[in-house]
Amino acid sequence: MAAEDQYQTRATLIQRVQNQQDEQSWEEFVRVYRRYIYAIIRSMNISEHDTEDILQQVLINLWNSLPKMEYEKINRFRSWLSTVTKNCVTDFIRKRTREANRLEKASKDDTLTYLKAIRLPEINDIAEREWEIHLTNMALENIESLFSGKAVDAFRLTLQGRSVEEIARELELKENSVYRLKNRVKERLIQEIRHLRDELE
Numbered sequence: 001m002a003a004e005d006q007y008q009t010r011a012t013l014i015q016r017v018q019n020q021q022d023e024q025s026w027e028e029f030v031r032v033y034r035r036y037i038y039a040i041i042r043s044m045n046i047s048e049h050d051t052e053d054i055l056q057q058v059l060i061n062l063w064n065s066l067p068k069m070e071y072e073k074i075n076r077f078r079s080w081l082s083t084v085t086k087n088c089v090t091d092f093i094r095k096r097t098r099e100a101n102r103l104e105k106a107s108k109d110d111t112l113t114y115l116k117a118i119r120l121p122e123i124n125d126i127a128e129r130e131w132e133i134h135l136t137n138m139a140l141e142n143i144e145s146l147f148s149g150k151a152v153d154a155f156r157l158t159l160q161g162r163s164v165e166e167i168a169r170e171l172e173l174k175e176n177s178v179y180r181l182k183n184r185v186k187e188r189l190i191q192e193i194r195h196l197r198d199e200l201e
Contacts, residue, residue, distance in 0.1 A: 013199070014077055018067045030059065032200060033081065036134040040085050043126045050092065058088045078200070082127035135200075139192035147185055154178050155185040 013032070016025040037058050041051045061084055069080075144152050150171050157167045167182075168175045 014066075018069065020063070020067055026063070032138075034059075035137075036078070036130060037081070037085055039130040039134060040082060040123070040127055041089060043130060044089060044123070046089065046092075054085075054088050054092050057092070058085050061088060078127070078131055082123060085127075086123045135193055135196055136189070139189055139196055142196075143185070143188050143192050146188060147181075151181040151185050154181045155189075158182050 013025060013029055016022055017029040019025070034055070038051060038055050041054050041058075042048070046054065062081075065084065140152075140155075150173060153171055154167050154173070157170070162170075164175050164178050167173070168178045171178070173181070
């Protein structure tokens with residue numbers, strides 16, 4: 001999908017997905033936000049199995065809530081999204097805690113210990129951090145095809161903290177070529193992140 005077409009598709013994605021008959025928009029919405037929601041849940045010390053269950057509940061809640069949502073009244077969509085996610089995690093904890101207490105298993109297994117380890121108070125910090133990671137990864141995926149493999153590799157190695165000298169040696173490039181390539185990718189990445197912020201937040 002060309003960059004301009006991609007922007008046109010996403011520019012009204014949230015408004016379009018409010019129409020529950022528009023399955024293509026819903027699929028695009030899930031593709032864009034699923035990894036972000038999953039990362040938030042996992043960052044709260046939720047097990048992988050439970051994360052999948054909670055993620056499905058978040059998506060069900062979004063499917064039901066989006067048609068009624070007044071988009072203009074929400075300052076940042078992703079903040080609303082993190083609140084919906086937090087509410088689903090809270091509901092999960094309450095339900096599992098009630099079950100553990102009712103079955104009187106608290107002294108026999110680690111259910112309550114696990115539930116107490118889930119971090120709810122930091123949801124805003126978690127959501128902020130995971131959004132930055134999610135946005136950067138999405139932007140990098142979007143621009144990869146615009147550059148040679150070595151340009152993207154040089155940039156990724158820079159993110160890993162590798163020195164220009166090490167990168168040049170590994171990719172069999174001159175050091176000034178490494179500087180030039182990674183800076184070209186960085187400049188384009190910043191533009192892409194800016195576009196994604198405008199369209200997805």
